Amino acid sequence: MSFTPHTPEDIALMLNSIGIDSVEQLFDEIPSAIRIEGLPDLADGINEMAMGREIKKISAGNKNLLNFIGAGAYQHHIPSAVWQLAGRGELLTAYTPYQAEASQGSLQIIFEFQTMIASLCGMDVANASMYDGASALAESILMAVRANKKTTSKKIVIADSIHPCYLNVMNSITRYQGIEIQCVETDRYNDVNTLKSAAHESFAAVVLPQPNFLGQLTRVDAITDWAHQHHALVIGLVNPVTLGLLKEPGSWGARGADIVCGEGQPLGVPLAGGGPYFGFMACKKQFIRQMPGRIVGKTTDTNGKTGYCLTLQAREQHIRRSKATSNICTNQGLLMTVATIYMSLLGPQGLKNVAIKSHQNTARLIELLNTVKQVHCVYADNFCHEMVIQVPSSAKSVLKKMADRGVAGGYDLATLGQAWADKLLVCSTEVHNENDLQQFITVLKTAIEDV
């Protein structure tokens, strides 16, 4: 089943042409001491039909629940056209568009993507994707430190709560370059005064999540201005779908954020157990040469016709090697394509409606939750489409009971520490209808009784 076309005659002819007797001879430069004969540990191959049976059996181990978890990955309606288009061989099986003339499809899509993302963020430019939201944040931090010429500080202030896994990834990726990260706990509006008292020394950049990990909306204007006063860059960490409704980072404060990044998954990418998703990054034009990742530019061909090609490659590893802006090479092209198609199908009004409907559904859920005894909405306002509730026993046990009844009830905030172990982060989006919300309530009630 190796998908090879070779007939025995082909092989004989080819060996003959090479001038050897057997395929084994092809490997005669490998020291015999380390040669192995095949992979006896692994079973023999099976055909597609058998594989189909096998995978059905395996996938039956997955149960699809009515989902109210967000926490960094959001369920939205994905138009059928999106993946039917992205699944076309020419998009699915093309390589990175190094040969520009043979890749105008991918290149124009990237150019369109850059335009859409930059505009959504209120930035001048964007790149062609990063691996995911967390790694995009890590790269944004490294970029900010390189880009901020006004300070030699490698300190980063995280203003407000961000996803614990983002913190983890950020740490894993940035730690070897002397980056120092200070997390400042603020109130739920992320009031700038909290920061003022916490961040004394000079720092290279402030990371500002909007909404924050708990679904709360940050007072972005004041912090942006404060950071800029301190010659720090502002890195906006945003959810692209909510940008249909919320103020674009480029308009935060007087001068706007400097770098914007985030998880692109909400833009047409299925939850899919966690990936593949994609990260996005946008920035003000002045920082473009510090941006990692691929960037496409418009140009002309020898006849003066418009075309697109990768540009500013001197930032990248294949040219600059150890001095590159990052080691990133293969990124998340197909998901970026998916997002471009998604944003085209939704348009500015559609995307705004998704954000509004998700918000309204979350508001409605809070309304319904107010009728549930023993449950307390910790943040009943200042939310976008995610909020925190408190349950009478451990979140973990409640979630378990809810899952048994087919509902993924939220994210267990115990990861934030013991004080949070009775709290759930709950998300509703436009995919829910009134029935779904009612079912959430019913199942939550039973779960609480059951525990």
Added chain:
Amino acid sequence: MSFTPHTPEDIALMLNSIGIDSVEQLFDEIPSAIRIEGLPDLADGINEMAMGREIKKISAGNKNLLNFIGAGAYQHHIPSAVWQLAGRGELLTAYTPYQAEASQGSLQIIFEFQTMIASLCGMDVANASMYDGASALAESILMAVRANKKTTSKKIVIADSIHPCYLNVMNSITRYQGIEIQCVETDRYNDVNTLKSAAHESFAAVVLPQPNFLGQLTRVDAITDWAHQHHALVIGLVNPVTLGLLKEPGSWGARGADIVCGEGQPLGVPLAGGGPYFGFMACKKQFIRQMPGRIVGKTTDTNGKTGYCLTLQAREQHIRRSKATSNICTNQGLLMTVATIYMSLLGPQGLKNVAIKSHQNTARLIELLNTVKQVHCVYADNFCHEMVIQVPSSAKSVLKKMADRGVAGGYDLATLGQAWADKLLVCSTEVHNENDLQQFITVLKTAIEDV
């Protein structure tokens, strides 16, 4: 949700250009007595997301069973590539290839299909598909009557059992043209002597199914020769997958069948509740002008380059009108495409292996059935991949009990008359593994006990 792009401004500009005030004026030539205002009987439209929810709810009313029914529609493994390719917009959303230069894809595929089908059948030519197997048979009969210049008889002898629905359709379609159909019951080998005694007068054609409706193999050579001696044409009714293994109709008897038709579904088309499938038709070259349906021929362009186009259109309704070979216009292009891809992926050996494996699985099932008390294999040899078993109570009740346990146990032969009410037509193909066969047996046993 009418998928229209018109903005209010577009509409205003367009009305203005036409010189009218409102879209209603566009319909002012319709007598007002019969005008209606919209379709109040029907609910308003819903968006794709809501439709997705709705269709999920509806389709949950369908239960997928482990299938052992054949009876004209056969479950085979369908390579993933088949429908991923056929679903490409350029194949899925193209019209019939009248504009040849803009349809070389479809046209070359038809040409390849014609080649494959003609060769599988051992015929010289084939058309580009008919609606389905039954209607292809009806058209074959009409064609045979037109093509047989040696007799004025409009009588058709059906030699052997064919699908009762084929009989029904054949009747519905051919009755208005004075066709007379005589069904001759033969023994299970379809011995020519039975026919000799039954068919006295002259007749235009003999329909010869291989395998017959009960899965039995016909002694095709003798009947073909006998029919030809009587100046009748021979219409082979075949399953294209079994032709990977069974003798091609073109080699039946001394001169071979004259027209071959059948249901194309086994070639890569899913069961899909009964359709869309496709019929195929092939014939000897001398009869080509009597063939209905579309036919593609090879030609050259003004530069001498090879190209393909529809040909012999003078047979068709859009040219010949009431004198056409048939009224067929739109046929089953996409399914024909699917079959062409399927046959390419399987190749001669693969198709043969499918037929062999299906046969072997059926043989194995018979072996296992021999251990089941109260069940009798009515035809335990001379089968291809379908056979008849007798159960101790009504087939209907046994099937019901089996279905309750997730197995579609076969086709209830009660449609053939009271004498058959305790018999099932059972089919196994390459999709079954040993477990499936064992499960059939287990469930059958329980069902019999239960009834």
Added chain:
Amino acid sequence: MLIFEKSVQGRAAQAQSPHLQKDAVRIDSSLLRQTKPCLPEVSELETVRHFTNLSRKNFSIDTNFYPLGSCTMKYNPRAAHQFASDEKFLNQHPYIDDDYKQGTLQCLYELQHTIKSVTGMTAVSLTPMAGAQGEFAGVAMIRAYHDERGDKQREEIIVPDAAHGTNPATAFMCGYKVREVATLSDSGDVDLTALKAVLSEKTAGIMLTNPSTLGVFERKIKEIADLTHEAGGLLYYDGANLNAIMGKVRPGDMGFDVMHLNLHKTFATPHGGGGPGAGPVAANSKLAKYLPVPVVQKTATGRYILVDETHYPHSIGKLSTFFGNTGVLIRAYIYAKMLGGNGLTQASTLATLNANYLMTALHKAGFTLAYPQRRASHEFIITLEPEHKIYGITALDVAKCLLDRGIHAPTMYFPLLVAECLLIEPTETESKQQLDEFVDAMIAIRQMMIENAEQLKQAPQKLPVTRLDEVKAAKTLDLVWSE
């Protein structure tokens, strides 16, 4: 290059062949195949590449504007394709008990309802597999009606000269003689005097398309219906043009007794390069009992069931082995449900708006309309007869020139009545910008006629092949590949 020319003996897409322990069969060797069929021996990659590349040689809705008159090449929603491709629909043998296919039956039942509402008919059978089979069903039902009444002398079906070829061909298949009736050349309406002349006690019925294939609404439809009914005949409605009138007027109200719909036109199911389609037949109460079987009914307990001749003893019978093109019907159901009553009405409104806008624009650009006094329905005809006379170019030349500009050609030379005609149907899913682009293309082509008519006759030049020699194809009859 044909796939056979890529074939290498012994090569195969290995992952697709079933695994055989042994290859013994228990079949008499005289029944076995001795020759290897001409199927290609290619790898999976070669197959994928071959058909992907072939597909790229096609025009299609997904890649091109396709103003093909009478064919309603509108956008085929990807959602309908996706939802209908659910395993729950696909992994269903047609012969499983109704209890296990309630989902499919519900879709079909609701589609029957939608069709009744849109057409004003009282009963529907969904089984016909394309328009032509729907026509066959309808005319056979007309015949069954007369036959049951013993009205055996009715052996003629009247068909306007503008009718689609399937109409007379269908009448013939149902054993009828075809009587043509003329169309008035100025208005496009049926010539009532001529009609009266052919109507008689021999008249079984008349087949009409309304709006007609000339792109105009038959204004005298009620008179035609009355005259025909008075003569004892019935009226058949060819629903190919239904996209013009949803929510505006219903065939049932016009006086038609039976009709078909082309779901692959009006209900946006993909044409697939020549099918599958679906041609449901709908009838009023006079003819309902003759409908082809099976049809779907809903029981008092809310269960959906398939019923056949036992419930419809007068049925003209079955027209397909199973249930017609089920998957197409499910797509049509999804489309209709997504549009709803308001959306279907809007579709017809905007299809008509687009046609009239385009007609006006082409007229202003100097092209000659076949029926300049009339409103366009969802389509209209221009005649290039003047250009033909002046520049020697033909409608075919213009069609091929459009291909070179990435626009699919309109229907050419149909209906036969109008010389050098193009039948243009933009459909409602195209934008004003696209229509303007079409007009610009036509203007540019007219400029070419003036400046370089010879070059125009060389079109197309930008497609995989230049103009093909159809005569040669018919002469050499090279229909299958051989080594």
Added chain:
Amino acid sequence: MLIFEKSVQGRAAQAQSPHLQKDAVRIDSSLLRQTKPCLPEVSELETVRHFTNLSRKNFSIDTNFYPLGSCTMKYNPRAAHQFASDEKFLNQHPYIDDDYKQGTLQCLYELQHTIKSVTGMTAVSLTPMAGAQGEFAGVAMIRAYHDERGDKQREEIIVPDAAHGTNPATAFMCGYKVREVATLSDSGDVDLTALKAVLSEKTAGIMLTNPSTLGVFERKIKEIADLTHEAGGLLYYDGANLNAIMGKVRPGDMGFDVMHLNLHKTFATPHGGGGPGAGPVAANSKLAKYLPVPVVQKTATGRYILVDETHYPHSIGKLSTFFGNTGVLIRAYIYAKMLGGNGLTQASTLATLNANYLMTALHKAGFTLAYPQRRASHEFIITLEPEHKIYGITALDVAKCLLDRGIHAPTMYFPLLVAECLLIEPTETESKQQLDEFVDAMIAIRQMMIENAEQLKQAPQKLPVTRLDEVKAAKTLDLVWSE
């Protein structure tokens, strides 16, 4: 035409927007957006047509031979794509309890096992999202190892001059200084003398690709491993070239301590026009405990669980928010399972056969091999330096000429060591016929050099654009559309 240029204010794909009863929100107005983002306002059909037509401007595996060295552009089985697209995999939030995702975890667990078997390593983490991130993980693990031992002075990573750019870039990201080591120009092997010179107590490790990016197997690998280990350094294996050696030799047996694989190369997951990929990292027992989390384990009761830092306290941490590119991993699992141990071995056998056959044929056709004395691995290098000198043409010119013939260009100008080089990797899924066609194309191009070198420099001429001005792009920096 850009999609923004098709945009019309107020237009939308109506079926995609959620239905709002009212548009009120409970959000402070100072936080709301005041400007309309530059997203296109287009219909669904316009979107489908736009992206379908754009896709047609790409080369891809499904349409073209793609002998792109170092990239392993083999056939991407459609089955893997289809099976991995099952709702059961897609409709899963990453944070549902492990109990509800046993299917996904089983695939991942078994993939871990397969990778161990193929590489000879003892533990695997699947989370790195591409090769470069796998490298990062591996080098960070090397660092963690030294750090834990308090071996703080080791601040250098050795990288051969032929190495892929991600190697030195990764070393830098992990806080290391990069020391280059030379390759012998005649054999392509690492210069052992030079290696000895750079090895020291500062050496943290060495990053090698074997077969190297020069398309030859590093024969002295054991010596290199011993020397490095003796110096206290560790060996990193860049698995980009694993397609050459499955079932033949294992990095673990060569003496490597840690490595990554590119599943989007060796395990045939589609490249997607630039990702997603997957770069699992595998380690021997020395480094296993530093693997990035999460990893999948199987409990005594047969349950699959995700474990994190609580089980791997020495882990270098997380590298992705959730579980890397899960969907890519599932595709790779399916591929590996379909091939099995025998199929994976055969893939390497035939990839190597194809490369050596093609190398021999090009050599016979007069092209200059970079390492004529060596066997090719699954890829090889030719240098067009002689042609450059005689005809003035460059490797770039030849690459663009190949595009005009429908063949994707080989990797150009990499590795940097060989002047005017093409790195050619046919992969095992291409047929002898396809390779012969490539040779014919190269011969024809050589003929063009002789007859008309100027024309050759004009290539490509048959693609959507002719040669693009990359300098202009970098100068004007026109990176987003604006009106």
